[in-house]
Amino acid sequence: MDKVIAVLQARMHSERLPGKILADLAGKPLLEHVIERLQATPGVDRVVLAVPRSEMAYLATLAGRTGAEMVGGAFNDVLGRYYQAARRYPAPFMIRATGDNPLIDTTMLGRCVEECLSGCWDMVGVREMPLGTGAEVFPAGLLDYLHHFGRRRHHREHVTTLLYEHEDEFRVRRLDPPRKLRAPGFRLTVDTEEDLELMRLIYDRLYVPGQIVDLADAIRLLREQPELAGINSHICQRDWRKESMAASVA
16 A cells, blocks of 8 residues: 555646646656656655546546556546545545646655654645745645535635644644755746746756756756846745635625
């Protein structure tokens, strides 16, 4: 039986950058790089794509080529897709990752897995790292709670928001990264054309086929060439807290 599965939420539809998960990045679909990074993370036994049921055919070839499993579910119910993935591939611990983050740091994620396996925490993550380079690790039992009690739209779309709304009731651990990875001002997710442009420039300079790009090297590149970081520095990250407040007022 698997001990840790990494569930990777992904979908072709994106309001700001449709089809981004299959965008070319150094000769491969962007999503393929994310899968490879999760597979290279210490402690991960299986990677499962949690995708809209209507998009499974688009991603079947990629999943087969990379050895990732795939589970389909409702388009707007990301939490439901995670729940289906956990039922199909049961494991006591789970990683939540997203398909638009091709610079997830494998070392820090491996540390999060190790910390969560101690059984002392309901959620383990990192802080002070660039946006898009971390992921959440939690016991699978938490997903049962989130699925049962997470009824509002932002609970279903963002998966773990119910926990953060009541964080004082949970045991949450945030690890501190080494100094070379502390760069919270950098944006290393792909949600817009500018994000994709920056990611392609980083991969053009650092990617070696058969290897994964070291996040520390990417951060060093941006520090040495600040004009690169400026490409997407004006992009505002969407905040589920504001979305939930707007929905409650409407």
